[in-house]
Amino acid sequence: MSISRTELLQAFDGLLQPERFKDYGPNGLQVEGKPEIAHVVSGVTASRALIEAAIAAGADAIFVHHGLFWRGQDGRVTGWMKQRLQLLLAHDINLFAYHLPLDAHPELGNNAQLGRVLGLAPDARFGDQDLGFAAPAAFASGQSLADHVARALGRAVTWVPPDSAGAQRPIRRVAWCTGGAQGYFEAAIAAGADVFVTGEISEPQAHLARETGVGFIAAGHHATERYGAPAVAAQVAHQLGLDHQFIEIDNPA
Structure with missing residues (x-):
């Protein structure tokens, strides 16, 4: 046909x-x-x-x-x-x-599908044009979440823990936005995330993670948008x- x-x-x-x-x-x-x-x-x-x-x-x-x-x-x-x-x-x-329309679709888009792969059910949107997704979570620590993301995507990730006290805190809320969305980190912090997951990391995000107590995971641009x-x-x-x-x-x- x-x-x-x-x-x-x-x-x-x-x-x-x-x-x-x-x-x-x-x-x-x-x-x-x-x-x-x-x-x-x-x-x-x-x-x-x-x-x-x-x-x-x-x-x-x-x-x-x-x-x-x-x-x-x-x-x-x-x-x-x-x-x-x-x-x-x-x-x-x-x-x-x-491009952005494919990131944003609530069921089939990159962010919705990454949530599916990670086992996260979004209950909120945030950031410019509501591209970011957020969901409740239950991970013992940021490191355990980083390990979960790495296993789900089949690749190593960059994990930037928050301050030493926050590194072992349980993770109750995760925010994410696929691809080159490291600029959404501050919006994710404002949305109440314990950890933000995206594709890439730039120099400022490591400092922000340590200074705000919110962890940051860069899991790959292609890897998060496939x-x-x-x-x-x-x-x-x-x-x-x-x-x-x-x-x-x-x-x-």
């Missing part, structure tokens, strides 16, 4: 509601390909490796979190950008990308009778 490109775009837009967000780049159809779509491949980033894998899989469309175009980037089509676009255009493959795209694409494909597969491209970030 196949459907039109327009129908698929309407399904993605209807689910993710990109018009609600102020974002860093265009959401929706970023590269136009063939008008009829039967096979959708999802992935985290529209890298050349993902595009090549989608071509090998016979995809008509690719659905990702990190697309090709971002606010403020160099607009010239050279080097790696030329190579990616050349592959998409030569094989007539549609590229759909949703669940939303396949969840959304799988649901839409199922509703529309399309074939779907998630292709994981290894990324240590």
